[in-house]
Structure formats: C-alpha cells, structure tokens
Amino acid sequence: MQLKANDIGFRYENGPWLFRGVNLCIEPGEVVGIAGPSGRGKTTLCRILSSYETPLEGSVTFNDAPLPDKGYHPVQMVLQHPEKAVNSRWKMHSILNEGYHPDEELLEILGIEQEWLTRWPHELSGGELQRFCVARALGPNTRFLIADEMTTMLDAITQAQIWQAVMEIAQKREMGIIVVTHEAKLMQRLCDRVIEL
Amino acid sequence: MSILEVNHLSVSFKQYTAGLKQSHHKVISDLNVNLEAGEILAVVGASGSGKSLLAHAILGILPANASVSGVMTYEGEELTPARQKALRGKEIALVPQSVNYLDPLMKVGKQVRTSVQTGDAVQAQRRVFERFRLGREVERMYPFQLSGGMARRTLLSTAMVSGAKVIIADEPTPGLDPVVIKEALSHFREFANQGCAVMLITHDIESALQIADKIAVFYAGTTVEIAKAEDFAGQGEAIRHPYSKALWRALPQNDFVPITGSQPHPSALPPGCLFAPRCAMATPECLQAQPEMRPLRDGMVRCIHAT
Structure with a gap:
C-alpha cells in the first residue's frame, strides 16, 4: 500500500524545470514532511501525487500500480485556503456530502457543529471551513492524506484541534500523511521524517 | 505619541x-x-x-x-x-491578507511601481524585489504565474515602496x-x-x-x-x-x-464574557456582563x- 514517486520531473510549459528526479516513498501510517523554500514546487509535487497534475517525467504508483483514474482517489489533498476549495453557491451540508457521507463520529472528532451545516461558506470562519475540507477528504477509502499548508491560516488553538483529530484518525486507519508546512516547530511535532525539496 | x-x-x-x-x-x-x-x-x-x-x-x-x-x-x-x-x-499602507488583492491583469512589477510616490519607481521596485529575493524575471510576470509565497512578497513590496x-x-x-x-x-x-x-x-x-x-x-x-x-x-x-x-x-x-x-x-454571542463558555475559570458573574478592559x-x- 505504498505511495511512491519514481524519478518525477515537472515544469510549466517551457519554463525552467521546477524539479527533476524526485523520489519519494511513503508507507501506510507514516507521517512525512516536505520542506523547501517558497516557489520550489512543493504544492506542484503534492498536486502530482494526488493526480491533479501529470508528471512530465517519471511516474507515481500506489500499491505498485498506477494511480486509478476513476472512482474514489486513494490520495486526497487538503489545501491552504479553504474558501477557495469549496463551492460558494452550495450550503455546507452539500459540500460535506459531495464525495461520501461522513458519519456523526467523524464530525464530532473534527468539532463540526450541526448548526453549521445549514450555513453558506461565507458565513463560516476559515478554521470552521477547513474542518469541512478535512472531513470531506477523509472518506473510508482515503489511504494517504496530503496536507498542503493545511493549518497555516488558522490560529494555534484551531490548528492543534484539527491536527489532533487528523492524527487520531490516521493512527486508527493506518493512513499515511504528507505534511507541507513552513513552520519548523509544527513539522517537528508531527512528522516521522522530513524530505527537503 | x-x-x-x-x-x-x-x-x-x-x-x-x-x-x-x-x-x-x-x-x-x-x-x-x-x-x-x-x-x-x-x-x-x-x-x-x-x-x-x-x-x-x-x-x-x-x-x-x-x-x-x-x-x-x-x-x-x-x-x-x-x-x-x-x-x-x-x-497608511495595507499589506492585504489575500493574494487575490493583486490585479490579475497587470504585470506585478508595474503594480508595485504604481505605489511609489517619490523618486524612480523602476529603481525602487527592483531594489525591493532584490531584497525579497524575487528574480528579475518576476517583474514581468502576471499574478497567476507566481507561487503563493512570491505573490505575498509582491504584496509586501507594494507597501514597502509606498513611503507610508x-x-x-x-x-x-x-x-x-x-x-x-x-x-x-x-x-x-x-x-x-x-x-x-x-x-x-x-x-x-x-x-x-x-x-x-x-x-x-x-x-x-x-x-x-x-x-x-x-x-x-x-x-x-x-x-x-x-x-x-x-x-x-x-x-x-x-x-x-x-x-x-x-x-x-x-x-450568537453569549451575554456576558465572550470567552466564558470555553473558560475553565468561568463563574456565574462572568455571564452577567461583558467585562471592561x-x-x-x-x-x-x-x-x-x-x-
């Protein structure tokens, strides 16, 4: 059930290579950090690992096979800005249930209140919205979660709440996590190992 | 003062x-x-x-x-x-929170130059970009071509050159x-x-x-x-x-x-102290009125x- 990147390289159009020959292997239940200066391609790498982008060189494999191109994707990504990741014309319950139906227990662990479900996205704060984005990504078939600056925009208490919930769920399900953050202290707290890009 | x-x-x-x-x-x-x-x-x-x-x-x-x-x-x-x-x-200059505040249709170098009030705008923009480690090619890019961090450095540059x-x-x-x-x-x-x-x-x-x-x-x-x-x-x-x-x-x-x-x-703000519902120290008096600073x-x- 490993997620593997084999010698991948990427560039936008005819621009310079963002990265080449990147290798990465993550085991289930492992928490791996990706660090590197801004503009180095951390987000692009995450997008490739979750099939939002196709690498120009190399390949990504899940369980030694190519990533599936239909059905539920085993690698789910949570982005930095939740307000850009939800449909502003949908109410929260539709957003939450788009991919699957999260159970009460998950909502409780993540601190999502029933009363929020009938609101529009603009009526929730960034921290509240991000909880929905996390819940949405934690379907029963998610094997790897990519947290790309997931709590960067949130205050310390909300950050600790969300990470505590995610780590608990990951441990229970043997789910692997990739953490992208610039906060060295957070990286230290969460990750088993860190890869420099 | x-x-x-x-x-x-x-x-x-x-x-x-x-x-x-x-x-x-x-x-x-x-x-x-x-x-x-x-x-x-x-x-x-x-x-x-x-x-x-x-x-x-x-x-x-x-x-x-x-x-x-x-x-x-x-x-x-x-x-x-x-x-x-x-x-x-x-x-008074603002460095806005969201990178959406950049004009999507203007090259970022030009955007920074518009906020320079005195002196050579091009020089000022290049100096500040250098300070923030934005390469010379960046000034000719549009916001969608920038990474999140580069866009934020552009916003910072705009305030820095304004002389506010x-x-x-x-x-x-x-x-x-x-x-x-x-x-x-x-x-x-x-x-x-x-x-x-x-x-x-x-x-x-x-x-x-x-x-x-x-x-x-x-x-x-x-x-x-x-x-x-x-x-x-x-x-x-x-x-x-x-x-x-x-x-x-x-x-x-x-x-x-x-x-x-x-x-x-x-x-749905609580009647008294706004933090009381989550506070371990809260007592009935806390629910009476919002405390003054x-x-x-x-x-x-x-x-x-x-x-």
Whole structure:
C-alpha cells in the first residue's frame, strides 16, 4: 500500500524545470514532511501525487500500480485556503456530502457543529471551513492524506484541534500523511521524517 | 505619541435573511488599540476574531453593508471617510491578507511601481524585489504565474515602496520560508525604528514575538488582552487572560494541546464574557456582563478573574 514517486520531473510549459528526479516513498501510517523554500514546487509535487497534475517525467504508483483514474482517489489533498476549495453557491451540508457521507463520529472528532451545516461558506470562519475540507477528504477509502499548508491560516488553538483529530484518525486507519508546512516547530511535532525539496 | 488610536470601535454587518428581513451581526465590539510611533504592535487571535476587519475599518474599505461606530484618530485628528480616502496608500499602507488583492491583469512589477510616490519607481521596485529575493524575471510576470509565497512578497513590496508612516500588515508571513520571513520582519523593524508604526496582524505568535513591542490578543471581535511581548514566555505565567494562555499553550513548540469548542458566531454571542463558555475559570458573574478592559501588571485585560 505504498505511495511512491519514481524519478518525477515537472515544469510549466517551457519554463525552467521546477524539479527533476524526485523520489519519494511513503508507507501506510507514516507521517512525512516536505520542506523547501517558497516557489520550489512543493504544492506542484503534492498536486502530482494526488493526480491533479501529470508528471512530465517519471511516474507515481500506489500499491505498485498506477494511480486509478476513476472512482474514489486513494490520495486526497487538503489545501491552504479553504474558501477557495469549496463551492460558494452550495450550503455546507452539500459540500460535506459531495464525495461520501461522513458519519456523526467523524464530525464530532473534527468539532463540526450541526448548526453549521445549514450555513453558506461565507458565513463560516476559515478554521470552521477547513474542518469541512478535512472531513470531506477523509472518506473510508482515503489511504494517504496530503496536507498542503493545511493549518497555516488558522490560529494555534484551531490548528492543534484539527491536527489532533487528523492524527487520531490516521493512527486508527493506518493512513499515511504528507505534511507541507513552513513552520519548523509544527513539522517537528508531527512528522516521522522530513524530505527537503 | 500615538499615531493611530482606535477607541470603542464597533462594526456590524447588515444581512438580508429572507425577503426583506434584515439581521445585524456585530463582528467587532468595543475594541481599543493604540499604535505608537516607533513601535510594532502585533495583533494575534482566533481566525474570524475581527483582525482583518479592524485593518479594513482603519482604512475605510469595509463593504457597503457594514456600519461603524466609535472613534479613530490619526495624528490626533479624527479619521473621517474623506481623510481615510486621502491617506490610504500614501500615509497608511495595507499589506492585504489575500493574494487575490493583486490585479490579475497587470504585470506585478508595474503594480508595485504604481505605489511609489517619490523618486524612480523602476529603481525602487527592483531594489525591493532584490531584497525579497524575487528574480528579475518576476517583474514581468502576471499574478497567476507566481507561487503563493512570491505573490505575498509582491504584496509586501507594494507597501514597502509606498513611503507610508503606518503599515498595517494583515497576515504577511504565511506560506513564506523562514529566510524571507526574517527579511520581511527585519524590514518592519527598521521601518518602525525610523519613527513609523506597524500593526502586524498575524497568528504566527513566534515570529511576532521576535520583533513586536506589544501584543494585542483578539477574541470574538474584541481585545481581551494587551501585553508586552516579553510576557509571552515559558509556560505563559505572565500572560493575563485565560484565552491568551490557551493560545500560547496550543503552539506546537509548547504543549500543542487545544481547548475544546470554538469561538462564538457573531449572530450568537453569549451575554456576558465572550470567552466564558470555553473558560475553565468561568463563574456565574462572568455571564452577567461583558467585562471592561482594565489595567493589570503594566498591560490591559478584559477578565474579572485575571491576576
């Protein structure tokens, strides 16, 4: 059930290579950090690992096979800005249930209140919205979660709440996590190992 | 001397709930802050606690359905809408939070040049880009071609070249790597040392502590504590308000332990102290009325139990 990147390289159009020959292997239940200066391609790498982008060189494999191109994707990504990741014309319950139906227990662990479900996205704060984005990504078939600056925009208490919930769920399900953050202290707290890009 | 004073500021939004039915959401209530010349004030607090709205209220760029009460003064004179319009971008500059504030159809070099008021705009823009490690090719790019961190450095550059006396920086650091953060923060410090003032809105308490003189802690649209930066140390013994203490303890370098619950929504604020529903120290008196800000140990706190 490993997620593997084999010698991948990427560039936008005819621009310079963002990265080449990147290798990465993550085991289930492992928490791996990706660090590197801004503009180095951390987000692009995450997008490739979750099939939002196709690498120009190399390949990504899940369980030694190519990533599936239909059905539920085993690698789910949570982005930095939740307000850009939800449909502003949908109410929260539709957003939450788009991919699957999260159970009460998950909502409780993540601190999502029933009363929020009938609101529009603009009526929730960034921290509240991000909880929905996390819940949405934690379907029963998610094997790897990519947290790309997931709590960067949130205050310390909300950050600790969300990470505590995610780590608990990951441990229970043997789910692997990739953490992208610039906060060295957070990286230290969460990750088993860190890869420099 | 205070360059900028905000006294008893309240902001509420009018919303239509159904048909012509209106509701008012009070998003900022009874908020007080002062910006002194030569000083950096860090504003920290929960997301959605009204930090950005304070910035927008000072600049007079709140949306049309907002109503504002209270008094704001700049250099001793009241900040009227006309004065806000005349001063913003010139004497008071904003580093906006969202990278969506860049003009998507203008090359970023040109955008930065438009805010230069005196001297050679091209030179000024190139100097500041160099400082923030943005390559020469970046000035000819459009915002969609930039990474998140590059876009944020462009926003910072715009404020830095403006020659303003007050910079209000709304979350300028997320997504930046430590080298660039350090550069931006030292730029703010230099700026303050020249007799200007900086309001640094952030949730990155660690970075804020490196350069700030004072810390204002916000919760649910009001100030709960104003403290010296030195008070945020160790186990947080010197911190006054229970919310500030909880915030300090939740940092990954401290205990990384959150308190439960979430900040109340502006449409359902509790009657007394806004933090009481989540506070371990809460007593029946806390539910009576919202406590006033009071001086305590060289700082200010809005809590009847704080010692």
